[in-house]
Amino acid sequence: MSASSMVALTGESGLPSPGGNPDGPQRTSAVRQQLSRVAVTVSVLLILAVLLTPGLLAHQDPIATGDDILIGPSRSHWLGTDQLGRDVFARTIYGARPVLVASICGVLVAAVAGVAIGVIGGSGPRWLRAVTMRFVDVLLALPVLLIALILISTVGSGVPSIVLAVGVAFTPGFARVVESSVRRLRSVEFVQAARVFGSTSTRTAVRHLLPNLATEVVVLVSSGVGWAVLTATTLSFLGLGVRLPAADWGSDLAAGASNLSTAWWLSTFPGIAITVTILLTNFLGDYVMTVLDPRHGRRRTPLRTILLPRQRAARKGA
């Protein structure tokens, strides 16, 4: 994830983000575009395959115990077996589902809540704006993981709890970014014109503010998933997220740590899986950001057509 999106998620960016996109014109060359489109397609397919049909990839049952205990990577067990003789490869494949579901749903929850709070905090009555944003400031002062830890210890373990913990913990960051955009949009002519012509504040929010926030929210969501994966696996690593014997990268990594010196494969493969997932989601996030960045060429992609209503309207008019 880029530095600017990190700042965005942790809240206020006191200074203009210097990240920008300083990579000369090279990036936009046709070959590169093709290459990154292929890479994006492959990673999306990979994620979908692991999510929807893990059985196609891993033929062994991730929970079934066996007699071959703590065997290193071999022909029959590609990534070895654990203390109970379970196949590490199967567990690594099946472990993707709780992690991905929890982090994607968690970020979506945060996006919905963050947009709602951000719009209220940016365009509501004056007193409501002040109260909302002070509350967001308070939550922003607490580390994401601390909020998630406290929440999950209250509601108990399991994927829905991780979704809740990640969702609530990420909401203030989203709200802060949305609020600052809403404030900026309020001074733009077409929003002021709508108000002058007697549009109610709800109508202004739904009709004029929300469509213009879409791009930004998509960028925030796509760059937030990587963080959410890290948060979700940390919770499981601490034994508060997905509990054994269900396959999960975080808890498998922690379980393997006690056999680190004798069976390195137990922790290594779930760890590599987490790393690759964060790499992939960050790559996809950067791709989405580049595609949606209006400074990057005029390429028409489905994503852009859906998300940039003003451009769509302009094209219709032309």
Add this chain to the structure above:
Amino acid sequence: MDFVVRRLAAAVPVLLGITLLSFLLIHLMPGDPAQMILFGSNSTPDQIAQLRQLLGLNDPLWRQYLDFLGQLLHGNLGTSYLTQNSVAHELLSRAPSTLVLTFSALAVAVIIGVPLGLVAGVRPNSLLDRLCRGFSFLGVAIPYFFLALVMVLFFSVKLQWVPAIDDGTLSSLIIPAVSLGWGYSAILTRLIRGSIIQEFRSDYVKAARAHGASEVRVLMRHALRNSSIPAITTIGLQFGNILTGAAITEVIFGRAGIGSFLATSITSKNIPVVQGAVVLIGGGYVVINLIIDLVVGAVDPRTRLATAAA
């Protein structure tokens, strides 16, 4: 001066909010505090009612909050459910170990991150820049708890260079600090690289060059100086995350500190300790960012103007 007052005034409601949130924790968490304290001691309903009275749990909520605030101003964060010791004392006695780890990780992040960002930013799109960018992409992707285990496997188990478990020596601090600081060094690399590229295009750099300043001087005295401001601000914003990262790292390495204490307190629902930690961590975050804003404002007049305009 106006800037200082405004910035201080903005911090006060946030600090109050943090105390309110941490006060409400005890009411949001399921379970009666009086029952939790007397848990397992075969207490009669009378004893529980008596303790509720003693703790002020029957008072109206606002009264309880004011009491909580009053106690807080005296440095009293309540007593632990488990040991009946003062929470403030228990937390503060463990704080040095956590802060040492936090600042070592920060030092690692700066020592690795800043030079790499400089090297990459000076020659964008060179081979060195690509390597640095690859590093920063990978750096943020490896979870620190995984990196910690891999480092233990290599440097403690295989090579036996450093101890895996904390034994109070400096060498046992190396793996925790590096594994935690690594990811943040990647963030710093990206940030410094981006702003060096930006600064190198600006007029004052051209002017400095036209005056015959050497490249090294332009980089170190002019460009790095301006790039360091967003870097310092980011470190401030990330401070809370590094601190919680340090807490998790403590749990992994069995280091005694706030982290392992907080983790066991959260799982055992020892609410006064969690409350105290929320006040300390949240308050620390606000104070550190306040100091950074004031320092940056003092160093760079542009930020003062930006705040005044907002």
